[in-house]
Amino acid sequence: MKNSHPLQKARIFVDNKNIGMYNFKNDYAEGAHPLILNKLAESNLEQELGYGEDQYSAAAKQLLRKAIDNDHAAIYFVSGGTQANLLVISHFLRPHEAVISAKTGHIYANETGAIEATGHRVITVTGAEGKVTAQDIEDVMQAHRMRPHVVKPRMLYISNSTELGSIYHKTELQQLQQVCKKHHLLFFIDGARLGHALCASSNDLQLQDIASYADIFYIGGTKNGALLGEAIIFRTAKLADDFDYSLKQKGALLAKGRLLGIQFLTLFTDELYFDLAKHANHMAEKIARSIQAAGYQFLTAPVTNQLFPILPKQLIERLLHNYAFYVWSAIDAEHDAVRIITSWATDPAVVDQFCVDFNHIDQALKAGS
Structure with a gap:
C-alpha cells in the first residue's frame, strides 16, 4: 500500500x-483512517466558509472530477448512504413516479421505508445475486402500461457492490444503461461499497465507466475509511439543477461541510x-x-x-x-x-x-x- x-x-x-x-458484522465498526484524523486535526482551527463552500470541499470535488474524467460533473457531499438515497430519489421523482430496485436493494430492505415515506413506491424485482437485469426492467415496464392507473417507473436503482456482495460487470451496466434510455429512466447507482466492487479481482469496470453509465451515483466513504460521508455525483450540472434546495430542505446541508470535504480529499489523494x-x-x-x-x-x-x-x-x-x-x-x-x-x-x-x-x-x- x-x-x-x-x-x-x-x-x-x-x-x-x-x-x-x-x-x-460490518465495515464501519472502526473510526477513520489516521490520515483523515490527522488532516482534520491539522485544519481544525482554520476558518473556512460553511455549507460546502470551503477550500477543502472545492479541492476534493476537483480531485473527484479528475478521477471520473468529467469536468462537468456536479458533486455534493452528504453524511450517509440512506440520506444519499433519500435525497436523490425524492428530488427527481414526481408524486406519481416510482423507482425500480432488487428486493435485496438497500432502499427496499434496509431503510425503514424512507423512500415510501416520501410518497414514492419502490417496485421490486427478484434480482438474482442481488442484481437487476435489463430483462427485469423490460418486465417492469410491461407490467406498468395501464396509464394512469399504475405508478410510472422513472428511475432504476442498483447497488455496486450489491447487498449480497456481488458486483456488476461492464456488459451488464451497458445493457442497463441502454434499457434506461429506451424507457426514459434515470439510472442511479448506490456506491456505498463502490470501492470494494472496483477492487474485486473479477471486476472489469473503472470509476470512469461508472460515471459514464450512470446518471447519478455516489462514492461511499462511510464503509471505506471515512468517519462518515458519501459523495453524490451527477453527470452534468443541469441534471443537478436545484439539488442544493433539496439538501437544505431535508437537513442534509452541513454548516461544517469542510468535515466531509477534508475526508474525500484525503481518500482520493494517492489512491x-x-x-x-x-x-x-x-x-x-x-x-x-x-x-x-x-x-x-x-x-x-x-x-x-x-x-x-x-x-x-x-x-x-x-x-x-x-x-x-x-x-x-x-x-x-x-x-x-x-x-x-x-x-x-x-x-x-x-x-x-x-x-x-x-x-x-x-x-x-x-x-x-
Missing part, C-alpha cells in the same frame, strides 16, 4: 490461540480509497479460501468484502464465542447462511486466527467431538 495504514488490533490478545470478541478497499477484499479472500477448502458453499460467490458462507449451525454457534457476525438466513434444519464482513482496518492477525479457529472447530465437529 502507498500510505501508512496502521491496522486496528483485536481488543483482547492474550496469545495466538485466545482472542477476545472481534467484530465481523488511498482504493488501497483501503483492496485491503478489505484481501482479508475477505483469505477467509473465503479457508471456508472453501473445508468444502462449504456460499449464497453468492465471494468476490468483495462481504461473505455469505453456508455453514452447519453447530459450527456457527462455536465461532460466535469469539467472533461477531450475522446469521443471515436459514438454509435447512442443519445449516444457516451467515454474513462476514471485513473492513479497511481488519487486522490480518485476527483473520489468520479466525481461519485457524474455523478449521479447528470444523475438524472437531466432523470427527464427532
